[in-house]
Amino acid sequence: MPAPATLAAFNTLVASLARSSRPSQALLAFRDMLARGFPPDHFTLPPVLRSCALTESAALAASSHALSVKLGAHGNLFVASALVQCYAGMSNLPDARRLFDGMRERDAVLWTSMLSAYAQGGQPEEALRLFQGMVVAEVQLDAVVMVSLLLACGQLGWRRHGRSVHACCVRMFLGMPLSLGNALVDMYVKCGELEFAERVFSAMPRRDVISWSALIVGHGLNGRPDVALRLFDEMVAKGVEQNSVTFLGALSACAHSGMVDKAYAIFEQMKQRGINRELKHYSCMADALGRAGRVVEAVNLIEEMPCQPDEAILGSVLAACRVHGEMDAAERISKRLMSMSPAKSGYYMSLANIYSDAGRYGDAERIRGFMKEVKVDKLPGYSSVELDVSVSESKNV
DSSP states (O other), rough: OOOSSSSHHHHHHHHHHHHOOHHHHHHHHHHHHHHHOOOOOOOTTHHHHHHHHHOOOOOOOOOOHHHHHHOOTTTTHHHHHHHHHHHHHTTTTTHHHHHHTTSSSSHHHHHHHHHHHHHHOOHHHHHHHHHHHHHHTTOOOHHHHHHHHHHHHHTOOHHHHHHHHHHHHHOOSSOOOHHHHHHHHHHHHHHHHHHHHHHHHOSSSHHHHHHHHHHHHHHHHOOEEEEHHHHHHHHHTTEEEEEEEEHHHHHHHHHHTOOHHHHHHHHHHHHHHOOOHHHHHHHHHHHHHHHHHOOOHHOOOOHHSOOOOHHHHHHHHHHHHHHHTTTTHHHHHHHHHHHOOTOOHHHHHHHHHHHHHHTTTTHHHHHHHHHHHOOOOOOEEEEEEEOSSSSEEEOOO
C-alpha cells in the first residue's frame, strides 16, 4: 500500500489503526509520518496517545506529551483529554490529575476522562470527590459518567449511593444502554444486592458476556453456587460466548460448594475452547482442591502450572494443609513462601502452628527460634470498630 501523501491522510490512517485495535501499527505509521516531515497536529495526537496507553509505551507517551507542548497543542481540549486518558491508562494517576488541574478550560469530555480514570484506577473516593466538582461546575452528565459513578459505588460497597445513581439513570435515559445495565448489575453484585442485580439483568433489553459474567461471579462469591452454575449452563444453552471472567466465576462457585469434579470439568473446558488459563483460574482450582482435602493434588497443580504462583495461592493451600494435617505439603509450600517473603512473620507462624497441631513441639520451637535468629518479629493484630463520628482501634498483642 502506498504511503499517505498528506497530513490529513496520515491522520486518517493513524486514527483508523488506533480504533481497530492495532495500536502498534498506529505508532509505526506515526513514526513514518514524522520521518517524512509531516508535523502532527491536534487531530494526530489523540489516537497516538491512545495507542501509547494500549501498548504501555511510557517513553513514547512522554515524548508525545513533550511534542504536544512544543507544538502548543496540549491546551486543546481533545489533546488534553487524550493525555489524561493516556497517563491514567498506564496507572499514572498523579500526572493525569496534574494535567487536569493545569487546564484553564475543561469540558465534559475532560471531566469524564478524569472521573473514569479514578474509577477504573481503583480510587473510588477520589472519583466521588471529583464528581462533586462536576456538579458544582454544572457539567452535563451522561451514561459514561453514570458508569464511572456506579463503578466507584460498587468498589466502596455504597449500596444507598448506588441506588441513588440508579434512580438518576431511570430519570435520564428512556432505554437502558448496555454499558449502563452492565454497570448496574456489577454494582449491585459488589454490594451484595443480588435480588436487585437480577431485576436489572432481567429488564435489560440486550445482554452480553459481561452481563452474564457479572451475575455468575456475584452468585458464586455470595454463597449461591447452584444459581451461578445454573446461569453458566443457561449461558451456554443460549449461545452466548463465554470468556475468562465467566469461567472464573464458575470455578469460584465450584470451590465454595466443594464441587471438585465439576471444577475439573470446567477447567478442562477452558483448554478445549482455547481460553487461556491464567493464575487466577489455577488459584480457584487449587482452592477447590484444598477445601475438599485434596491438598497433595493442589500442590501438584501449583508445581506443574505454566505460570509462577503468587503468595495468595500458596497461602490458601498452606491454610488447607493446616486444616487437613498435610505435613509434607505444608513444609514444601512454607519453604516457597519464606523464600518469596523472608521478612513476613505470618508464614513462619503458620508452619510453627502446623507443627504444634501435629504434636511436633520441638519443630515448632525451632521455627520460632529461627525467627529470632533472623530478626523476624511477630506483628501485633489490630481490630477496629466504626462509630458514628470516629473509628476506635485497639491493639491485640
